[in-house]
Amino acid sequence: MKKLVTLVLAVAAATLTMPASAQFAKPEDAIKYRKAALTVMAAHFGRIGAMTSGKAPFDAKAAAENAEIVAAMSKLPWAAFGEGTDKGETKAKPEIWKEQAKFKEGHEKLVGETMKLAAVAKTGNLDNLKLAFSSTAGTCKSCHDAFRDK
Amino acid sequence: MKKLVTLVLAVAAATLTMPASAQFAKPEDAIKYRKAALTVMAAHFGRIGAMTSGKAPFDAKAAAENAEIVAAMSKLPWAAFGEGTDKGETKAKPEIWKEQAKFKEGHEKLVGETMKLAAVAKTGNLDNLKLAFSSTAGTCKSCHDAFRDK
Known part of the structure; x- marks a missing residue:
């Protein structure tokens, strides 16, 4: 758990100290x-x-490692949804920029869910992992429904 | 440094325990x-x-955070160069599969370089960071020259 928290906090800090506007030379870079x-x-x-x-055999170690990467990655995309990145090769809906508070709430919820997922994965309990996976997947879906075109 | 080592080891362990062949349903998934x-x-x-x-102001904290993400990411791509992933939307040269030992040596060198980069970035010394950045960039380039089409 300490390892995960360290990792997630490190990535969180990284996203907090670098404003989106300074991170990408062009909107298409942010989208990519x-x-x-x-x-x-x-x-x-x-x-x-x-x-x-059940499509793959349960491997507790692999599940924990995958969950840790998911938790770290869950922090990264959001700084790349800056102003002017709503056009181009993207399924991002205008709602992202119209409903910034809701969008932020959504990705903060995801970060929390993925931290829980990683913590649960470390315990090696498959039943609990199923619940945490399902809950995290629901968070993905609710944001996709609201903010991503089909 | 402990944080970085923990992170890199976690990701390293993840790539070690999951064989490439089991990770992707289709070659195009691996390529993507x-x-x-x-x-x-x-x-x-x-x-x-x-x-x-000098194109951006030196921000030691941001540099360290970016370097930590680089070090973590440097472990991930290589498991996705499995057999059968040489065709499609990729610039990967056939040499990757013909010269597996050299390819492996290259990405292991990169992982080492990015760990050094992250360690140096944490010290906040810009001159040393320039050297470490340049050395890491050289490692990127040597593999791109050998294994990536223009």
């Missing part, structure tokens, strides 16, 4: 970056889902 | 994932480069 961070997060989240759904 | 991981790494590495080249 946020999609990349979400792709990495989804890949590792999916490996946990394969285990919780 | 490795490009995404490299994109995230490059974004954070580039922020350090902006500071070491």
Whole structure:
């Protein structure tokens, strides 16, 4: 748990000290970056889902390692949704910029959920991992429904 | 340093316990994932480069945070270069699969360089950071020259 907290706090600090506007030379760089961070997060989240759904054998160590990466990645994409990054190769809905408080609430909730997921994964209890995975997946979905085009 | 070592070891362990063949349903998923991981790494590495080249003001805290993310990300892409992932939307050269030992040596060197980069970044010494950045960038370049199409 200490390791996870350290990691998540480090990444949290990183995202807090660098304003989005200073991070990307062009809007398309921000879009590419946020999609990349979400792709990495989804890949590792999916490996946990394969285990919780029984499609892959449960490997507690692998689940914990994947969850730690998910928790770290969950902090990264949001700074790349700055002003002017609403056009181009993106499914981001205008609601992201119209409802900033709700969007922020959503990604902060995700960070919390992924921290819980990682903590639960470390215990090696598959039943609890199923619950935490499902809860985290629900958080993903609610933001996708609100803020991402089909 | 402890935090960095913990983080890098955690990610290293993750890549070691999950064979590449079991990680991706389709070759294109592996290709998308490795490009995404490299994109995230490059974004954070580039922020350090902006500071070491004087294009951005030196912010020791931000440099250290970026370097930590670079070090963590540097472990991820390589498991996604499994057999059958040489075709499609990729600039990967056939040499990756023909010269596996050299490829492995290259990414292991990168991991070492990024760990040094992160350790140096934590000291807050810009001159040393410039050297470490340059050395790491050289490692990127030598692998790109050998293993990535223009």
